[in-house]
Amino acid sequence: MIFRTTTTSRTRPALRRVRTTTALRPLHHRLDPAAVEEIPFRASDGVRLGLTRVDSGETDRPAVLLLHGHTASADMFLLPETRNLVDVLLDDGYEPWLLDWRGSCRLPYNETGQKYTYDDVALYDIPEAVAHIRGRIGDRPLFVVAHCIGSLTLSLSMTAGLVPGLAGVVSQGVFLTPKLAGRTSLRMSVAGELLKTRIDHIPVDFRNVGLWSKYTPLFALASRKASCPDPTCQILHNSAWGTGASLFVHEHLSRTTHNRLAELLGPAPLWILPHLRRIELARSVVRWHDTDHRYRALPPNALDAAARIDTPVLLLAGSENGLWLDSQKLCHEVLAHRQPQLDVEYTQIPGYGHLDTFLGRGAALDVFGHILEFLGERR
Numbered sequence: 069m070i071f072r073t074t075t076t077s078r079t080r081p082a083l084r085r086v087r088t089t090t091a092l093r094p095l096h097h098r099l100d101p102a103a104v105e106e107i108p109f110r111a112s113d114g115v116r117l118g119l120t121r122v123d124s125g126e127t128d129r130p131a132v133l134l135l136h137g138h139t140a141s142a143d144m145f146l147l148p149e150t151r152n153l154v155d156v157l158l159d160d161g162y163e164p165w166l167l168d169w170r171g172s173c174r175l176p177y178n179e180t181g182q183k184y185t186y187d188d189v190a191l192y193d194i195p196e197a198v199a200h201i202r203g204r205i206g207d208r209p210l211f212v213v214a215h216c217i218g219s220l221t222l223s224l225s226m227t228a229g230l231v232p233g234l235a236g237v238v239s240q241g242v243f244l245t246p247k248l249a250g251r252t253s254l255r256m257s258v259a260g261e262l263l264k265t266r267i268d269h270i271p272v273d274f275r276n277v278g279l280w281s282k283y284t285p286l287f288a289l290a291s292r293k294a295s296c297p298d299p300t301c302q303i304l305h306n307s308a309w310g311t312g313a314s315l316f317v318h319e320h321l322s323r324t325t326h327n328r329l330a331e332l333l334g335p336a337p338l339w340i341l342p343h344l345r346r347i348e349l350a351r352s353v354v355r356w357h358d359t360d361h362r363y364r365a366l367p368p369n370a371l372d373a374a375a376r377i378d379t380p381v382l383l384l385a386g387s388e389n390g391l392w393l394d395s396q397k398l399c400h401e402v403l404a405h406r407q408p409q410l411d412v413e414y415t416q417i418p419g420y421g422h423l424d425t426f427l428g429r430g431a432a433l434d435v436f437g438h439i440l441e442f443l444g445e446r447r
């Protein structure tokens with residue numbers, strides 16, 4: 069019997085910790101639980117999403133929909149350890165809504181289940197969430213504040229005319245003219261090569277990966293010249309999931325936020341890279357599906373369709389954005405030249421990187437005031 073046991077353990081494949089349920093991971097917040105309404109929400113292609121309304125107790129407030137970045141989640145706007153964007157919006161008389169679109173780390177799709185492209189987010193997730201919110205708020209104004217890929221995909225929905233009549237949009241990091249660091253774009257083609265190997269996503273939580281695994285070289289690469297000993301921080305701060313970019317200015321994160329990074333940002337799926345690569349090469353948000361008729365509603369090139377934008381836009385970016393560089397400044401210049409009739413502003417946040425514009429311990433002082441000012445002028 070002893071020998072049989074030994075044989076069994078030798079032949080059994082190593083178990084990988086993957087999520088097999090579409091149940092949403094609980095939100096992490098310090099709001100009154102009675103004020104947090106989690107709405108069962110499924111996109112029309114069958115994918116389960118997360119939609120959350122924060123009840124202020126008043127029914128006449130303008131609504132603000134918050135869109136997270138890829139692999140982040142609604143949690144990025146609810147950090148209990150700082151004065152977060154939801155706190156600030158509630159205090160200023162708004163009703164916050166949070167969408168966990170299919171790239172959220174509260175959902176399993178980045179690791180398991182149905183693969184997707186950003187076309188699906190632009191065609192299904194964002195317009196359908198907006199329609200649902202409109203059904204609830206009636207003719208009250210609806211704003212959107214969007215970060216990173218949440219903003220990039222929103223630009224595709226907007227230029228498709230799928231979310232008309234928004235009261236205003238705040239876009240952080242990137243909008244219609246994505247421009248990645250040269251190093252990042254090179255590494256993206258390297259990562260494309262990884263696709264042909266057994267690797268299908270880049271994890272961030274070293275504790276789940278273990279010391280010796282197929283991911284070890286990625287973590288080793290990220291640790292080069294790192295000043296912080298935390299491997300999860302290294303792969304995000306020094307390497308942005310192996311791309312070589314930097315996601316935040318390190319000293320802007322509180323100790324608590326720093327230690328929660330593996331909860332705030334999930335694994336990055338490598339199968340999304342061909343679409344991201346096409347976008348990056350075009351320097352514009354472009355549709356992935358050229359022949360599938362379901363995606364015909366989306367413009368082939370969002371920048372070329374920018375005349376369809378019917379709402380004021382505030383482009384925000386940290387001066388030290390290590391992922392999208394000065395994409396927002398470029399977007400402002402290009403739109404001012406090509407679509408001078410649009411109401412588009414650009415505000416640079418001195419000293420800030422990318423994610424710290426929302427996760428930073430000082431974001432309420434340094435960043436959120438610009439958002440409130442923009443919303444306040446248009447509510």
Ligand SMILES: [Zn+2]
Pocket residue numbers: 296297298301302305318326
């Ligand atoms: Zn660190």
